[in-house]
Amino acid sequence: MSIVETSIADRPRYDCRDAYVETLAELAEADHRIVGVVNDSVGSSKLNSFRKAFPDRLINVGIAEQDMVGVASGLANGGRIPFVSAASCFLTGRALEQIKADVAYSNTNVKLCGMSPGVAYGELGPTHHSIEDIAWLRAISNLTVIVPADPIETAAALRWAAASDGPVFIRVSRMSVPKVYDEDYAFRLGRAITVRAGDDVTLISNGTVLWRAIAAAEQLATEGISARVLSMPTVKPLDTSAVVAAARETAGIVTAEEAVSGGGLGGAVAETVVQQHPARVTILGIPEFAPTGSAGYLLDHFGLSPDGIAAAARRLVTRGT
Amino acid sequence: MTLTVEHTTMPVLGRLPIHSSRAEQVAHIAEAARQIRIQDLKLVHYAGAGHIGGDFSAIDILATLYGAVLDITPDSVTDPERDRFILSKGHVAGALYTTLAAFGFLPVDDLATFLKPLSALNGHPNRRKVAGVEANTGPLGHGLPVAVGHALSAKLDVSLRRTYVLVGDGELQEGSNWEAMMAASQYQLDRLTVIVDRNRLQQGATTKETNDLDPLPDKAAAFGFAVVEVNGHDHGELLDVLSAVPFRPGKPTFVIAHTHKGHPISFMSNNVAWHHRVPDVAEFQQALTELEAVAPGYTKELGMTERSEGIIKHSLPRVSSAPGAKRGRG
CATH class of the missing domain: 3.40.50.970 (Thiamin diphosphate (ThDP)-binding fold, Pyr/PP domains)
Known part of the structure; x- marks a missing residue:
């Protein structure tokens, strides 16, 4: 498609x-x-x-x-x-x-x-x-x-x-x-939005990285991998039931955010998964003080590109089989 | 020792009728301050914790504000047009709770829960738990910016409601205060009054030894404030000055209230050891005896008795920002 x-x-x-x-x-x-x-x-x-x-x-x-x-x-x-x-x-x-x-x-x-x-x-x-x-x-x-x-x-x-x-x-x-959403989008606090359905692996993202996760899912689809993409605009309070469902129904979760890779969206998702339904989680973010580079360059550099996110998802799916 | 409801014996004094004479008001404030100190002494002694030194340096200011200055009553704590008082030096929460109880904002019996598990009366005030508290303070340097924000809201509303904030002098070492003072001046918030509890002591030493604030009046004037100095234990001076603001149209007011930590207890007053020391049984008894020996409503005995050399340059209010100007005139 x-x-x-x-x-x-x-x-x-x-x-x-x-x-x-x-x-x-x-x-x-x-x-x-x-x-x-x-x-x-x-x-x-x-x-x-x-x-x-x-x-x-x-x-x-x-x-x-x-x-x-x-x-x-x-x-x-x-x-x-x-x-x-x-x-x-x-x-x-x-x-x-x-x-x-x-x-x-x-x-x-x-x-x-x-x-x-x-x-x-x-x-x-x-x-x-x-x-x-x-x-x-x-x-x-x-x-x-x-x-x-x-x-x-x-x-x-x-x-x-x-x-x-x-x-x-x-x-x-x-x-x-x-634009990721239609004009009639209504914000609901603490609710994840399934922007793309899928059952092999789940990508959870927000902010500037969400469209990149969607692009990654497009890429994975061409390889026959069906990636669910959850938009998680509310980091707190987190939609834990959507996270648990993803942990239960897919091979694993990749989180991707334009933030430090500990304590943010990825941290919140990992806390939920570990306590409620242990599953494989890969957290993509910015793990250190960034080197010199434009914003776009830095996102790519830290694997927050469609390719980088797709690669992380692929690894989860492969390990799961 | 445990704080119990038997230790909450303070009478609820409330406010005098508005047409009362100045002498009646001053006597009423003096008696309130005496009763608040007796009650606060019991709180700290029986609870085994608190900041009695700072409590006692601030109580005359609190009693004056709640007793005769602030346009706020127990029935108007949520009225949008009430005057606001923000206690920036939140560690003297015990003094604030006791003052709120003295004027009917808080049931006197509730004071028995001070610092107990799950009590509304935390070591620092919480506006979500105690009616009459305007801001959750404790970390220093927070109250003045919040007061500036409230004064701005009043100005936007074209309202005459006033904003008062009490800051410690050591607290002025926090840079956020000076950020807020610049904004107060820029926005010409003349219905904002900053009161400095100038007891010249901080946690472990004098302000002078630590990070000297002087010349404080000149600094405040340079930041665009009308500056007034008062004896912070003289209820008449406090009443006259705090009810007369603003002193200059377009300028916020900076009241330097010269005080002593632990005032007027002989062994506590101006003694740095009493920042958060708890009086033992003998000290408690002596302090109580000293406070009870004062005739009800008698203000002179509570006047500052041991002014340090050179501290009080002006026993009467003056406006530093405009030499020669008369107090209270526009």
């Missing part, structure tokens, strides 16, 4: 920040409580148009991440719904204790939007990469962690976050991705 259908790799690509800012403006228009909070990250978050439309409602605290998150918590105390928008590396690294104490533990209605996560900053290097954010934030109680895969899911997750009461972290990618 991949012969007649256009491969996902050949579809047009989109920067999820465009969907982010468009949706945020739409939400802000409908609800006066919504405000943006930034650490001078207006340009990098593409929020210039938002600032123009809502000049009083874009709070720029300057280059001060701890203050940015504390201020957001205080804004929420005053009845606002702050969307903190900052490079994920600085938001989660610099303000981790504020995220823990002022947002999660205080249970304030703050939405943390980690922009340009993973290795999106490419050649700027590991100081600007945010591969640890998922693992750090997954360890914090009372904090939902969402990693959308395309502009449609980014917009849907934002709408869900605005309507829900409580702390949420959403990763917003800058690396362009093809």
Whole structure:
């Protein structure tokens, strides 16, 4: 079927920040409580148009991440719904204790939007990469962690976050991705989406890597290997029943994510599998500080390419027979 | 020793009617502060833990805020238009709980659960468990940014509600405070008041020996605040200053409240050993005797008796940011 259908790799690509800012403006228009909070990250978050439309409602605290998150918590105390928008590396690294104490533990209605996560900053290097954010934030109680895969899911997750009461972290990618979902996609918290059915092996992914996992499944199909692809936008709370079903029904699970290969989506899946239905799991991620290279180069370098993911799946299937 | 409900004997004092005279208000705050100290002493002694030094340096400020300044009552703890008080130095949670009980926000009997397993009264305050607590603090340098955020929300709402935050002086060594002060100034949050519990002691030494904050008034003024210095144990001064903010339109206020850790207990006051030491039976009895010897509502005995040389430059409030300006004027 991949012969007649256009491969996902050949579809047009989109920067999820465009969907982010468009949706945020739409939400802000409908609800006066919504405000943006930034650490001078207006340009990098593409929020210039938002600032123009809502000049009083874009709070720029300057280059001060701890203050940015504390201020957001205080804004929420005053009845606002702050969307903190900052490079994920600085938001989660610099303000981790504020995220823990002022947002999660205080249970304030703050939405943390980690922009340009993973290795999106490419050649700027590991100081600007945010591969640890998922693992750090997954360890914090009372904090939902969402990693959308395309502009449609980014917009849907934002709408869900605005309507829900409580702390949420959403990763917003800058690396362009093809659309994975139809326009009528509705985000459901904690639910995996079977984007491709299959029963030989399971690929679980999210964010910028999901389309690569789909492309890997296309490749495997030409070899007669039927790969199930689960999109897992919610890393926390995890859809454990979908994971257990995959462990039970297929030869093994490959997880693939643009994040450190311990403690993120792969870690969450492995914890579930080990405790509920032991099965073979291969975790693909970024195991170390990345060398110099563009974002695309680095994903390929660490095996997060369609070829790399397909190879890992093939090894699981072969070992299983 | 175990803390039991027999040790929670504090009367609920509540607020005086709004038309009460200043003298009546000051006497009421003084009595509240005395009762809060007696109760807090029992909490720390019988629970066997707490931060009594910092509790006692902050209690006069807390009693003044809850007794006569904050527009908040036990019935309005969820009213969006209430004034907000954020205790940034969260380790003096015992003082906050006792103050909340004194003014009817928390049942006095609940104090008997202080630090016990599964109690709402943790060693640091939790807004999800205790009505009246605005932010979960404990790690230092968190309250001031949160207060700035709340003050911003009030400004966006074009609301007159005020925001007060109490920070320790040692706590100001955390850089997040200065980030927040820059933002407060940039956004002209003149209904935000930062109160510094300037007891000049941190966990193990003086602030001067550790990472000196002085010249603190000049630093705060340089960060765009109207700066006022008060005797942090003088209820009249505290009442006058805390109810008169803002002092400058467009400027947040920075109140340096000069205090002593452990005040006014003879053997605790200004003694670094009492950061989190627990009074033994003899010390407990002596402290209790000293507090009970004070006539109810009598503020002078609780005044600062051992001011260190050079600490109090201005016994009356002054506005440092604009020399010669009169307090309380726009």
